[in-house]
Each structure stands twice: as structure tokens, then as C-alpha cells.
Amino acid sequence: MFSFFRKKAPTPPSPPAALPPAATQAAQSPAPAPAVSEAAPRKGWLDKLKAGLRKTGSGIATVFTGTQIDDALYEELETALLMADTGVKATEHLLADLKKRVKDSKTTDPAAVKGLLADAIADLLAPLQKPLVIGEHKPTVIMVAGVNGAGKTTSIGKLTRHLANEGATVLLAAADTFRAAAREQLAIWADRNTVEIITQQGGDPAAVSFDAVTAGKARGRDVVLVDTAGRLPTQLHLMEELRKIKRVVQKADATAPHEVLLVIDGNTGQNALMQVKAFDDALALTGLIITKLDGTAKGGVICAIAREKPVPIYFIGVGEKLEDLETFDAREFAQALLA
Template structure:
């Protein structure tokens, strides 16, 4: 269902460092056997048309409230200042933020002039084009196969949907033929370990877990185990952190450093899971986690209910990190790759 691409020439695994910080919970170190370049062929599985159409309908339904507010702007018969003022209010109410709203309005005025548009419906179509172009830099496929394994560290605040997103992502990875290993690095919350174990069982993948252990040590063990078992992907779940909890954010930095002890090139992806309902607060979260951990991408969840969707425009204008996946519900198929034009069409449908 996802556009995963595996490179033809993988990077050979580097020797495991014995000087971890802290020491591995098991003390074991191992190097994965070499992978033949012939085995690393491009494999870009794509969603079936019917699956994607069903997904688009769920996305439209999730964004219906915001979409209705924006669409109402174009129900009149005139293109005048009143229309632009109404659109400005609608975009701000949709959590697009001041900078993105100003950019979209300016871009839309230019497009209307260039196309000599005189019909509000045509102006709406031009807004779809403007929004899709603004969001385009966020559209990027998750790359697998360059490293063996690809190590993904997943972070976010409590309740954002980290563990559920990991479970859904694992499902699609496994369905695409990837050998996945999970690391339960949220070691002090039993419910998190149990939830991740359920996902591991459901997806028939292995998990490295330890009750009350050091999260960094569990992550170290998982990376070394992933290398020795020739896994394609290792995903580390971490405890929820508010960006204002500086001492806890330091623990995430420690996990990142220790992962690099197990594999100097890792983590290869540091993904922040953002609850789409948080609105403009999402920008503060992205900035804080990016400054601390050098994020490589985002997963935006819960784009249904009260989520307004415009926050992606704000991110594109102010913190344009790749949005690998978006989610609109609890089902496995409710997490899909982000496509800018699809999203723009759903938001303005």
C-alpha cells in the first residue's frame, strides 16, 4: 500500500561498538551477514485503485467539517474582496496559520489574474492547485534498503498515537515483504509494552522488550538483534514526551545516541507522530522535537473528528518536514502515504 523503494546498492553494516551508553541489557553484539546487491531490487508496491478510492472517501469524510467551511466561500457568484476576506477567515479557522494563509491568498490572486478566472468554482479549483503546490515539498516516500536494517525511532507526545501508528506501519511493511523487529523502548509503562506486543503478535513479527529496563539499552539490543537476524527494519517505540519536559527530552536524545553506538549510521529515520487535532500546537511540537532530535519526517494522525487539516499548510510554510503518512481512523487501512494533491482535493471537496 505504500511506495517503499529499496536501493540496489545497500550500505554494508558497520561493526557493532561494544562501548554502548549505557551497556546493552544482554551484552550481546553481532554483525548481520552481508547482503547481496542482487537481492536489493527496487520494489515499489502501490495501493490498488479501489483501496485508494476507499481511502480518499474516508479522508474526505474526516475533513468534511473543514472542507464544508472552505467550500462555502465559493458558493456565491462574484469574485471580489469579500470572497478573499471570507476565505482568509476560513483558512485561519482551519488552522492554516497566518503565514500559510497569507501565502495562499497571494498565490491565489496571482493565479486568478493569470487564468482570468471569473467563476467562483474556477477560483476554488485554482486554490486546490495552490494548496497542492504548497504541500508538495512534504510528499516523500519512506526509503528502505540502503541500510541493513533501516532503524526508525518514533517519538511524540502522550496520546498522539505512536504505538498504534507503529502497529499499522508494521502491518504494511510486513505485507510488503519486509522483515520487521520492534523495540518496546517505553519500558516504564506496562500498557505500552503490552500494546506493542499485541501488534507484534498480530503482524507476526519479533519484539525486543524488557520490564522496567533502560529504554536506551532496549533500543541498543533491538538494533544489534536486527543486524544479527538480517532484519530489514527495526522500529523503536518510545515513551510520550511533552517538549516542555526537558529532562525527559534528554532521555530521547540519549536513546538516539545509544542507537548510534549499535550502528553508527543509525537512526536512519526519526519520526514524530503528531495528533492532527492539536492545531497550531503541532508547530511547537515539531520545532521542539526537531531541534532536539533532528527529525526526518512526520506521521500525522487523527485527521478526522475535530481535526481541521489546515495545519499541514502551516507546517509546509514554517517547518517543511516530510509527511510520510497520515491517518484518519483506527483501522489498519486508515494509515496511508501522504499525497499533496489528494489531500488538497479532499480538504476542498
Template sequence: MFSFFRKKTPVPADPPAAASPPPLSPPAVAAPPSPAPVPAPVAAPAPRASWLARLSAGLKKTGSSIAQVFTGTQIDETLYEELEAALLMADAGVGATRHLLEDLRRRVKAAKATDPAAVKGLLIEAITELLQPLERPLQLGAVEPTVLMVAGVNGAGKTTTIGKLTRHLADGGHKVLLAAADTFRAAAREQLAVWADRAGAAPQTDKLVEIVSQESGDPAAVCFDAVKAGQARGCAAVIADTAGRLPTQLHLMEELKKIQRTLGKAMDGAPHEVLLVIDGNTGQNALSQVQAFDAALGLTGLVVTKLDGTAKGGVLAAIALWARQRAAGPVPVYFIGVGEKLEDLERFQAREFAEALLQGR
């Protein structure tokens, strides 16, 4: 048995950051000694202060717009109206904006707040509470290999995300097999191969990352072969990179379902994780993608990428509000990313994100 785990890393002594949850390292897998598993060593994470700075910088556009609301001298209807406009501009959506404003009014009244600056802190609390159900670490381990199916639209960052996760797993000493199931785009296979080479380039990760690909053919067949190869080679994980597609392309969505069924035929219970990678720059379209892919595949987790430029991070509030009404329970946001580098992918933490969202610097 193996599992993804996060090792707590000390946070620099800084009173304002004390309220944030303890940082967690990139994912790794526990080695399966007998009789009880013992966590395997993992690569040291980037300094947490550096990650928080990059996250705040990525959300600067959103944060600056919201922070300006709290520069006045009194709490009145004008403040709430300006905050409503700022949240809508941040792509929080009508429903989540209404929810946050109603919650904020209650908090202001309960706290008897009179200073607009204090309202900002109360809004951080409200956003944190809304996002909290999305905060859950990726945990695998009941079977080997664990099969992950990764989906998303073109350009969302699927292959890059797979590369980062693979590198973290390889750094932990665990064998990973990649299925290049995006057979429609030659560049996708090449990109995945580059990440496989990077992940296995270091002496300690040599021969820990392999790839199964075909120049053409049925993507489902590639995934089937990959799972069987992963079983035969004793791999800890098999990760399938699927072709990017819009949820409105019904014939391609049907192919995704076929891949999912084929993975189940190759190994009982597979895929064990169905992850959707969404681009943080797409705003409310991201929510539509989550809803459509969930209806087709039954998502088990999300990865939000590209929170490093024009991204409007308020869309996570809209996703969180939708998740509250989902019959199967919230779809967790396992990771968020702010760039292309390995250290630019980190575990999602609700309070940390809420604070970065309202930094405005």
C-alpha cells in the same frame, strides 16, 4: 540492500480524479537478491476510491467551512475576507493564510477568473504547490537492519502507526524487530505486543515480527539491545517506540537525545530515520511539536494521524510554510492516517490532500 517502495495501482476511470497523482501501495521492502535487488511482493492496498472517501470524510469539517466561501456570485473583497477567516479556523495559521491568499490573488488575476467556483480550483492549485515539498516516499535500504526511531507526544498514535508499518513490512516477507522503549507505561509495551502478534498472525508472516522489551529499566538500553538483536537475527528493520512526552518536558527530551545517541553507538549511522507522529486534531500545537522535536533530534519525516473527525487539516499548510525556511530542507510527511484500521494509513500526496480538504461534503 533493501528499500521501501510503492507500487502504482490503477485509479478508477473518473475524469475529475485524473489530475491526482497515481496511487501508491503501502510500504514494503525489496528483498536483497544478488546481484541486483528485486522488489518483493506486497499486500494489495485498499481500493483507492475507498481511501479517498475516508480522507474526504475526515476533512469534512474543514472542507465545509472553506467550500461555503465559494457559494457567492462574485469575486470581491468579501470573498477573500471570508476565505481568510475559514483558513484561520482550519488552523492554517497566520503566515500560511497570508501566503495562500496572496498566491490566490495572483492566480485569479492571471486566469482572469470571474466565477467564485473557479477560485476554488485555483485555491486547490495554490495549496498543492505549497504542500508539494512535503510529498516524498519513505525510502530505506543502504544498511540492514535499518533503524527507525519514532517519537511524539502521548496519544498521538505512535504505537498504532508502528504496528501498521510493521504489518505492511511483514506482509512483504521482511523480518522486523520492535523495541518497546516506552518503559514508563506498561500499556505501551502491551499495545506494541498486540500489534506484533497481529503482524505475525498470518501464515505468511509467522515468525517475521519479534519484540524486545523490559518491564522496567533504561529505554536507551532497550534500544541498544534491540539493534544488536536485529543484527544478530538478520532483521530488515528495527523500529523503536519511545515514550510520549511534551516538548516542554526538558528532562524527557534529553532522554530522547540519549536514546538517539545510544542507537548510534549500537550501530554506525543509526537511527537512519527519526519519525515524529503528530495528531491532526491538535492544530497549531502540531507545528510547535514539529519545531521542538526537530530542534532536539533533527527529524527526517512526519506521520500525521487521526484525520478522521474534528481534525483541521490546514495545519499541514503551516508546517509546509515552516519547512520552506528550514535550513536542512523540508521534513517530508511520509504518511497520513484517518483511523485505526490497517488500511487507514496511506502515503501523503499533496494534490490528493488539497482536493480532499476543499471537498466540503
């Protein structure tokens, strides 16, 4: 589950909130956050994460079933990491780091080397672990992009539920105006979460986004979530539409969008890294949501992202249920991967 931690705003004490991973600190607060017991739900999440990453991690973990640490082990590990779409740069980095850890610890047991690899992966991914802060701006405007089929609209629905459950008021903007199914899907999520939605059939996506931000300000909403049309980064005219949405949102609120998130499908492996690079060039991404890690053997792409395009990962998903989207924790991920 998500925990919200409050901090004082510059003018009157409206309570901003942060949405941190369990293992990270919340934004600075003048008073301690109320104690919240997350052990049970987080334990349930970790079990799902381990099960979800089994396809990716099994090939890596089997490398350490031998009896000695030698060149053959490292060669097998290199192959396993590449097969998991960790990428050449991240694989080289992890192997060099692991060999140093083995030498420094004087480890002779291959099973112990697996633990050292988990440490190396956790350290590589640590810079990607960052809390999503809600409340420094009112509304906090979050623009969400992604290719068709990545799970973008579903992720927005799940995020909306988490925000609403913790007391944040949310307004949805259906800026995928030309695809009726997208508007209908977002409307269903709005209805399930009992939040308002700004929608317009066949209208200008930028205009809908502008109206939503303006409405969010007027109605005092905490968050405005803008769902944009799915597209490939090679569709240049559609990428320009995303830039236009961002520009027009800034006309409604000069400080917005406060977050620009990209939803990527873990099944796409190295292609996911290319998407991160392309969308970041177009929009200056602030965070990622990585979905469908339970259906892929290519979850190592997170390591490739960390090495080549370290955009923070706010959430990861390992299933279709509401609770199957959770905050990203680098050490949890590394340990679950090699469990």
C-alpha cells in the same frame, strides 16, 4: 496500499525497498518495478480521506458558493483558513498565490476559484511529499517519538503490518519501559503482525533500543522500529532521554537511526506545529505521521507546517482501522480537502 520498489544495493544484490506515495517516483532502480494495480485500494483511500477532511474543508469550501470574486470573498477565505489552523504565514501565502492565479487565468466564477485554491495548496504541500525508503541500510532503524495520546504506538503497529505484508522483516523495540500499558500495547501489535519484540520491564530505554538494533543486525531484519515514551516537549529531562536513545542507537550502528519520525495528532492544530519545531530541535526529525485528521476541523495545520517547518509527511491517518493510515500525497490531500 503500500507499494515496494526494489533497487540494487552496493554489495551483493539484496533488494532494498521504497515505500512511495502513489503519485511520486520510487528511488532509482536498475530495472522497472513490477506493475502493481493500486487503483482500487487508492480509490477507497481517497473516499476515506475526503470524508475524514470534511470537518476541516467544509468551512473553506462554503466560501466559494457566492456569485462574485471580490474582497469579501477573500476576507471570508482568510477567516476560514485561519479557523482551520492554517496559520497566519501560510494563509497569507495562499491568499497571495490564489489572487495571482485568479488574475493570470482571468477567472470570474467563484467555483473555479476553489479549484485554483486546491492547486495552490497542492503546490505549497508538494515539498512535504517524500517516499520512506527501506533497504538502503540493513536494518533500517526507525525511531518514533510523540506526545502521549497522539497515536504513536498504534501508528507503529499499522506501519509494521504494512511493512510485513510487503515482505519486510520487522523487529520492534519497546523503549517506553516505564509504562506497562505501552509495552503491552506494542506486544499486542507484535503478536498480531507475527513479528519479534525486544522489551524489558523498568529497564533503561536506551539500553532496550541498543539491544534491539544489535539483535536486528544479528538476525538480518530489514527494519527495527523503536517505540519511545510519549512526552511533552516542555519536559526537558524526558527530551534529553530521547537524545540519549539516539546517541546509544548510534553506538549499535554508526549510521542509525536512519529515520526519526514524529507522530502528531491533527486535533491539536497549531500546537502540532510547536511540537514539530521542538522535537526537530531535539532530534533532527526526518518525517511526520499525522493522525486523527478525521476528528478535527484543524487539518489546515499541515499548511502551517509546510510554510514554517517543512518536515516531510510520510503518512496521514483518518481512522482507527489498519487501512486508515496511508502515504501522504500533496495533490490528493488538497483535492480531498476542498471536495
